[in-house]
Amino acid sequence: MSEANLNNTQSSDAMAAALDSVHEVKIGDVVKGEVLAIEDRQVIVGIEGTGVEGVVPQKELSSQPIEDIADVAKVGDQLDLVVISRIGNDKENGSYLLSKRRLEARKVWSEIEQKFANQETITAKVIDVVKGGLVVDAGVRGFVPASMISDRFVRDLSSFKGQELTLQIIEIEPSENRLILSRKALLEQERQAKLQAVFEKMLPGDVVEGEVARLTNFGAFIDLGGVDGLVHVSEISYDHINQPSDVLEVGQKVQVKVLSLDQEKGRISLSIKDTQPGPWDDIADKAPVGSTLEGVVKRLTTFGAFVEVFPGVEGLVHISQISHQHIATPNDVLEEGQTVQVKVLSVDPEQQRLGLSIKALQEKPAGAKDSEHEDVAPSDYVMPEEETGFSIGDMLGKTLDDK
Known part of the structure; x- marks a missing residue:
């Protein structure tokens, strides 16, 4: 074979080898691209093994906002990219629209799907507060509905903006870019664990x-x-x-x-x-027998009036100790809310009872008849049992026993 024919054969083989090494670019392919130039708001790359170029718009370089492309790419860098679409119809010399951001999102979705399968949690930052809940950045956009933010009602969601939250994956659908997350479920689990610890100790x-x-x-x-x-x-x-x-x-x-x-x-x-110290603590010192106190009529019953002499301390003025004159009921001379002066007749700290008198501080009018209950001893004036504090005998007075 002549030298000329040999050279032609070698040249043909080299061309064939070069053509074999050129791969067809398809939508969705993951390719490597070498940065050839940086133009206004986009990067021009040579797609490795294809002999064609591609374009990466600034917004497709990162999931995060970019002010200067030079912060994320420079001439000579090798970038992993995904083919989004073809630009123009020239198959040999045409170029392609590429994305680094979407390739990264693919990886994130894959990782999140794996965590979902393993029932693991993720951490995401709240980037926006909307009417229905929180928008978070988990490498991809995620959403936390308002009903899943807390285990208690939250009136103002704006306090969550900028916070890093640990979240449970509730629903995931990468093809629709749908990621629903919950914080409430984790808080409830944490609360149950803490509650258990509290009940144990x-x-x-x-x-x-x-x-x-x-x-x-x-x-x-x-x-x-x-x-x-x-x-x-x-x-x-x-x-x-x-x-x-x-x-x-x-x-x-x-x-x-x-x-x-x-x-x-x-x-x-x-x-x-x-x-705190109870209102009846040291009552014998605060209200000794024979002392005069000022109080407020709190309740009126058929058998007497309950007068509050200290916060939380009520004593009974039996109907026989209200007036020197005969009265049918305490309502005849007293009304709730009225301020009165009372004399302490008896003190029972253990039973929390005070026997009081209004008439003991008043001068008995000339010719006034004694009350029909005059023979009731101060010790018979006791505080109520149950709600009223009185036994039947206390309510009716000792006179019934004497009849």
């Missing part, structure tokens, strides 16, 4: 420190370390209060006594007032 009667977490009209929720217990409004103070916010504020540290634990319902009942 806490007993009724224990006094512990907590922090006021929330205030409602019916009471205050106290954080005991990730678990809330309720102090009903009636257990906040011995003094009458209209609403918890009158005496408490969110974030305040308080001492509370554990009243009851209901593990099945996850409820803890607490009391603040039981950690």
